[in-house]
Amino acid sequence: MFKSDIYIKRRKELHKKIKSGLALFIGNVETPMNYPANTYHFRQDSDFLYFFGIDLPGFTGLMDFDSGKDWIFGNDFDMDDIIWMGPQPTVKELALKCGISDTSPMNKLEETIKDALSRRRRIHFLPPYRGETKMILGSLFKENPCQMKTLASVELIKEVVSMRSIKEKIEIDEIEKAINIAYDMHVTAMKMCKQGVREQDIFGAIEGIALAKGGGTSFPIILSINGQTLHNHAHGNILKKGRMMVTDAGAETNMHYSSDITRTTPVGGKFSQLQKDIYEIVLKANTEAIKATCPGISNRDLHFKACKIIASGLKELGLMKGDIDEAVTAGAHALFMPHGLGHMMGLDVHDMEALGENYIGYNEKVKRSDQFGLAFLRFALPYKPGHVFTIEPGCYFIPELIENWKSEEKFKEFINYSKIDKYMSLGGVRIEDNVLITEKGHKVLGKPIPKTIKDIESICS
Ligand code: GLY
Numbered sequence: 001m002f003k004s005d006i007y008i009k010r011r012k013e014l015h016k017k018i019k020s021g022l023a024l025f026i027g028n029v030e031t032p033m034n035y036p037a038n039t040y041h042f043r044q045d046s047d048f049l050y051f052f053g054i055d056l057p058g059f060t061g062l063m064d065f066d067s068g069k070d071w072i073f074g075n076d077f078d079m080d081d082i083i084w085m086g087p088q089p090t091v092k093e094l095a096l097k098c099g100i101s102d103t104s105p106m107n108k109l110e111e112t113i114k115d116a117l118s119r120r121r122r123i124h125f126l127p128p129y130r131g132e133t134k135m136i137l138g139s140l141f142k143e144n145p146c147q148m149k150t151l152a153s154v155e156l157i158k159e160v161v162s163m164r165s166i167k168e169k170i171e172i173d174e175i176e177k178a179i180n181i182a183y184d185m186h187v188t189a190m191k192m193c194k195q196g197v198r199e200q201d202i203f204g205a206i207e208g209i210a211l212a213k214g215g216g217t218s219f220p221i222i223l224s225i226n227g228q229t230l231h232n233h234a235h236g237n238i239l240k241k242g243r244m245m246v247t248d249a250g251a252e253t254n255m256h257y258s259s260d261i262t263r264t265t266p267v268g269g270k271f272s273q274l275q276k277d278i279y280e281i282v283l284k285a286n287t288e289a290i291k292a293t294c295p296g297i298s299n300r301d302l303h304f305k306a307c308k309i310i311a312s313g314l315k316e317l318g319l320m321k322g323d324i325d326e327a328v329t330a331g332a333h334a335l336f337m338p339h340g341l342g343h344m345m346g347l348d349v350h351d352m353e354a355l356g357e358n359y360i361g362y363n364e365k366v367k368r369s370d371q372f373g374l375a376f377l378r379f380a381l382p383y384k385p386g387h388v389f390t391i392e393p394g395c396y397f398i399p400e401l402i403e404n405w406k407s408e409e410k411f412k413e414f415i416n417y418s419k420i421d422k423y424m425s426l427g428g429v430r431i432e433d434n435v436l437i438t439e440k441g442h443k444v445l446g447k448p449i450p451k452t453i454k455d456i457e458s459i460c461s
Contacts, residue, residue: 021122124153166386172258181448218258227428262432269460281313285393334373394431
């Protein structure tokens with residue numbers, strides 16, 4: 001945990017923003033994997049961590065915006081718990097660590113909520129994303145658990161988003177630690193990227209680094225020579241010469257701040273000319289987008305900039321044609337880059353996505369597009385100092401998508417379908433870094449992870 005004054009300051013700020021009612025923050029509980037005592041790795045809810053910091057299952061935080069008081073609800077370990085899991089600090093001791101002196105056992109929570117509801121007090125809560133939390137909320141509010149997401153407080157969502165979006169110095173330090181773990185993961189993957197090696201061997205080795213150096217991975221590792229599948233979690237292939245391995249992987253620190261880095265390595269460590277052709281285009285989109293990153297520019301404008309670089313590069317290779325501005329406006333480039341440029345990062349690798357993507361990256365004035373590709377852009381608003389983003393352009397040869405568009409002759413004025421075949425064996429290329437928006441511009445966070453052709457070839461050799 002951070003020192004208690006961090007959590008006190010954060011809760012004070014929320015008290016200032018929301019004028020009345022209560023806010024209920026239900027921390028995560030243990031979730032069974034295949035029988036009750038065999039649970040998944042415990043991950044605390046990120047909003048609970050942000051305001052209360054207690055990284056253990058079974059706690060709830062409550063803020064009263066009228067009285068200014070905060071509580072922690074939780075149960076002390078009994079002798080059975082101690083025998084199986086060892087002694088734990090008391091609820092009082094844990095609550096003091098986040099600056100709260102008022103605690104109650106869990107069975108008092110129902111009474112407290114019942115009392116507040118009977119007095120028609122507003123009870124704010126954030127959208128639940130786990131079945132267990134929906135059940136707890138459903139039982140407290142006497143509502144259908146499946147409907148609880150629709151009853152979440154938009155006011156609370158917006159205030160939490162406004163706070164968590166701007167990272168404090170201690171948070172940025174944590175994110176840099178997470179990137180430095182990712183450095184070791186990616187350099188290890190590059191060194192292992194040799195003909196005959198199994199994807200699973202590399203996956204296991206780098207997952208082990210995340211566990212040994214921090215709190216594990218920040219999302220399930222994407223690692224495959226079939227990088228054309230954007231989120232490829234199958235690791236069953238044996239590496240073959242001519243293929244490129246996309247590794248999209250990051251770590252959490254022990255405080256649960258995340259990194260999210262992608263590198264693409266040719267099997268055998270040496271780029272062929274064909275691989276260089278596509279790699280250099282994606283690298284240019286990555287570096288030029290990063291160079292242009294500063295407060296005020298929107299993530300949507302930067303997305304278009306990267307897409308135009310990709311489309312221009314593909315035009316030079318003969319895969320695209322026509323006016324590039326028109327092609328990108330029409331969405332023709334999305335055949336090759338069907339995803340957004342990046343997303344916010346912090347305590348969640350897709351930061352605060354549980355609160356609703358449109359509350360984070362869109363607003364009343366900036367609405368999400370429904371155009372193929374652009375619709376996946378998670379954030380369209382202007383950057384502010386303190387934001388942390390991924391910048392992750394890519395170029396993919398997705399057989400099913402290409403076949404589909406080709407059969408419909410879609411965007412035939414912008415795409416040379418006959419020239420694509422030559423590149424199909426490449427799969428995909430993605431290059432991703434994590435960037436802080438500063439007052440004057442930006443800072444690429446963490447120890448630089450090799451990404452030029454020269455540096456990757458040198459690490460691999
Ligand atoms: N790095 C995985 C993702 O952004 O979805």
